Amino acid sequence: MSTTTESRALRKIIHIDADSFYASVEIRENPSLADKAVAVGGSPNKRGVIATCNYNARKFGVHSAMSSARALQLCPHLIFVKPRFELYRTVSHQIQDIFQEYTDQIEPLSLDEAYLDVTECRQCQGSATLIAEEIRQKVRERLNLTVSAGVAPNKFLAKVASDWNKPDGLYVVRPQDVGRFVFQLPVSKINGVGKVTAAKMEGLGILTCGDLQVWTLADLALNFGSYGERLYNLARGIDDRPVKTDRIRKSLSTEHTYDKDLADFSAIEEKAPAIFEELTQRYGRISDQYRVTKRFVKVKFADFTQTTLEEIIPSPSEPWQSLPDFLRLMKAAWERQSKPVRLLGMGVRLKDLNEPVVGEQLSLFD
Numbered sequence: 001m002s003t004t005t006e007s008r009a010l011r012k013i014i015h016i017d018a019d020s021f022y023a024s025v026e027i028r029e030n031p032s033l034a035d036k037a038v039a040v041g042g043s044p045n046k047r048g049v050i051a052t053c054n055y056n057a058r059k060f061g062v063h064s065a066m067s068s069a070r071a072l073q074l075c076p077h078l079i080f081v082k083p084r085f086e087l088y089r090t091v092s093h094q095i096q097d098i099f100q101e102y103t104d105q106i107e108p109l110s111l112d113e114a115y116l117d118v119t120e121c122r123q124c125q126g127s128a129t130l131i132a133e134e135i136r137q138k139v140r141e142r143l144n145l146t147v148s149a150g151v152a153p154n155k156f157l158a159k160v161a162s163d164w165n166k167p168d169g170l171y172v173v174r175p176q177d178v179g180r181f182v183f184q185l186p187v188s189k190i191n192g193v194g195k196v197t198a199a200k201m202e203g204l205g206i207l208t209c210g211d212l213q214v215w216t217l218a219d220l221a222l223n224f225g226s227y228g229e230r231l232y233n234l235a236r237g238i239d240d241r242p243v244k245t246d247r248i249r250k251s252l253s254t255e256h257t258y259d260k261d262l263a264d265f266s267a268i269e270e271k272a273p274a275i276f277e278e279l280t281q282r283y284g285r286i287s288d289q290y291r292v293t294k295r296f297v298k299v300k301f302a303d304f305t306q307t308t309l310e311e312i313i314p315s316p317s318e319p320w321q322s323l324p325d326f327l328r329l330m331k332a333a334w335e336r337q338s339k340p341v342r343l344l345g346m347g348v349r350l351k352d353l354n355e356p357v358v359g360e361q362l363s364l365f366d
């Protein structure tokens with residue numbers, strides 16, 4: 001059944017959420033609104049609804065999806081601004097351009113919210129916390145807006161974390177803190193636990209994820225159906241969902257530059273397993289979306305010349321994860337020059353499993 005967090009490959013996930021997004025953009029465009037209570041949405045006398053409001057308005061109990069008429073009752077000096085979606089889309093792209101400076105593993109959830117997988121990112125010494133801070137700073141300086149960020153080993157906790165110090169905040173759940181963090185986490189913070197489920201849980205004496213942890217998988221399934229297993233995992237801070245990008249990958253590779261050149265093939269043989277291990281692990285995260293069609297290696301010599309060699313995996317049923325096969329390719333590539341080596345790489349070419357097979361589409365006349 002479920003394994004523990006420790007046995008899983010550690011990921012670094014950042015969840016970014018802009019603060020009162022539409023309202024903040026409008027206030028930026030018209031700074032005279034800055035210290036006022038502002039709502040973006042329909043007009044109160046036309047049965048309009050509020051899309052969002054700034055934090056000044058929230059103090060009065062105004063919130064998203066509330067009727068504008070009700071909002072005006074709660075906050076009589078509330079200023080209404082008509083939404084300008086085109087503008088928000090443009091700003092959203094500008095925010096995403098900043099994310100792109102760090103990773104292409106970006107999953108936008110809406111105009112103002114996205115998950116980033118920065119596990120492979122080498123900037124900021126690979127520190128997801130520093131990356132999140134830099135992103136927040138760049139958004140502030142370049143776009144004059146604030147975003148909140150959550151950093152954690154998975155999507156569930158990163159999203160909870162971005163809300164923790166909102167607005168203009170950062171919260172980090174380090175891998176070693178996951179157990180402590182989830183233990184006291186109210187179940188209402190779990191994405192998917194709405195008012196009804198939360199009330200049902202309260203009736204069963206479940207207020208926190210710690211309370212949930214006492215329940216067996218079977219009992220959770222009995223009470224919450226197909227959601228039971230997910231609850232069982234989330235209560236323990238386990239969430240393996242990958243960050244899903246729109247981009248279709250053509251290949252996946254990993255490489256390493258050595259501080260000291262590798263003098264001969266036996267030195268290469270010694271270093272190869274670690275690269276192979278990393279490649280296998282990274283493929284594991286996307287294996288449900290892609291099939292491997294080819295394997296390849298890259299060898300960069302001390303004089304910066306480089307060579308690559310690749311081969312087709314003869315049959316889809318043949319496992320590509322074979323270290324001896326990669327070593328055989330590596331040896332053939334190295335023997336082209338037989339010189340000291342500064343960098344080794346291994347990779348695979350991919351086929352998107354969701355890609356329609358040519359000729360498979362139905363014609364209108366079928």
Ligand code: TTP
Pocket residue numbers: 017018019020021022023050051052053064065110112113166167
């Ligand atoms: P949210 O991220 O839910 O909220 P927010 O950005 O307004 O504020 P915060 O995250 O600081 O609490 O929504 C993002 C944008 O989506 C929001 O600015 C407006 C829009 N929106 C609607 O149009 N209708 C809604 O019901 C909600 C919740 C949001």
